[in-house]
Amino acid sequence: MNNSCVYPGSFDPITYGHLDIITRSAKIFDKVYVAILNNTQKKGAFPTEKRVEMIQKSCKHLDNIVIEVFDGLLVDYVRKVKSNVIIRGLRAVSDFEAEFQMSHINLQIAPDIETLFLSTLPKYSYISSSMVRELAYFKGDFSYFVPECIVEDIKQQYK
Numbered sequence: 829m830n831n832s833c834v835y836p837g838s839f840d841p842i843t844y845g846h847l848d849i850i851t852r853s854a855k856i857f858d859k860v861y862v863a864i865l866n867n868t869q870k871k872g873a874f875p876t877e878k879r880v881e882m883i884q885k886s887c888k889h890l891d892n893i894v895i896e897v898f899d900g901l902l903v904d905y906v907r908k909v910k911s912n913v914i915i916r917g918l919r920a921v922s923d924f925e926a927e928f929q930m931s932h933i934n935l936q937i938a939p940d941i942e943t944l945f946l947s948t949l950p951k952y953s954y955i956s957s958s959m960v961r962e963l964a965y966f967k968g969d970f971s972y973f974v975p976e977c978i979v980e981d982i983k984q985q986y987k
C-alpha cells in the first residue's frame with residue numbers, strides 16, 4: 829500500500845471547490861489520484877478527455893497528482909492503484925446524507941478502504957458543476973467559480 833488517496837467525481841467541469849480539495853489532499857498524501865467517473869448512464873456535458881485536460885491545466889501547480897478516467901466500481905479502481913483511501917468533499921449538511929450512504933456501501937463491500945471527508949472552504953460551499961454549466965449555457969459570468977485557465981474551454985463548449 830502506498831501513501832496515496834483517490835479523489836473521485838464527475839468533474840463536469842472542475843470548479844474551485846474541487847481544486848481546493850485536490851490541493852489540500854496533495855499536502856497530506858504523497859500522491860493524489862483524481863479519478864473521473866466515465867458514467868455510462870449519465871452522459872456529461874464535457875467529454876471525459878476534455879475534463880482530464882481541464883483538470884490538468886488547473887492542477888499545474890501540483891506535482892503529485894495523477895488524473896485518470898475510471899468505470900465500474902470505485903473501490904475496484906482504488907485497489908487497482910494500490911491505495912486504500914477515498915477523499916470526498918463536504919460542502920454543507922445537505923451533502924452529508926448521500927455521502928454517508930456511499931461511504932457505508934463502500935465500507936461494506938471493501939472494509940480495507942476508508943473514506944475521509946474534507947470540509948470545503950465556506951467560500952466554495954455553494955459552488956457546483958451544474959451551476960457553472962447553467963451559467964455558461966445562458967452566457968452568464970461563471971468565472972468566479974472555476975480556475976481562470978479553463979474559462980475559455982467552458983465558453984467554447986457552449987458556443
Ligand code: COA
Pocket residue numbers: 836837838839840843844845846849865900901902903917918919929930933934948952955956957958959
Ligand atoms: N466543491 C464544489 N463542488 C463540489 C464539491 C466541492 N468540493 N464536491 C462535490 N461537488 C459537486 C459537484 O460539482 C457535483 O455538482 P453537480 O451535481 O451540480 O454537477 C456534485 O457535487 C456531485 O459531484 P461529484 O462529487 O463529482 O460526485 P458524483 O456524484 O458525480 O460522483 C462518485 C460520485 C464518482 C464518487 C460515485 O458515483 C461513484 O463512486 N461511482 C462509481 C460506482 C460505484 O462504485 N458505486 C458504488 C458506490 S455507491
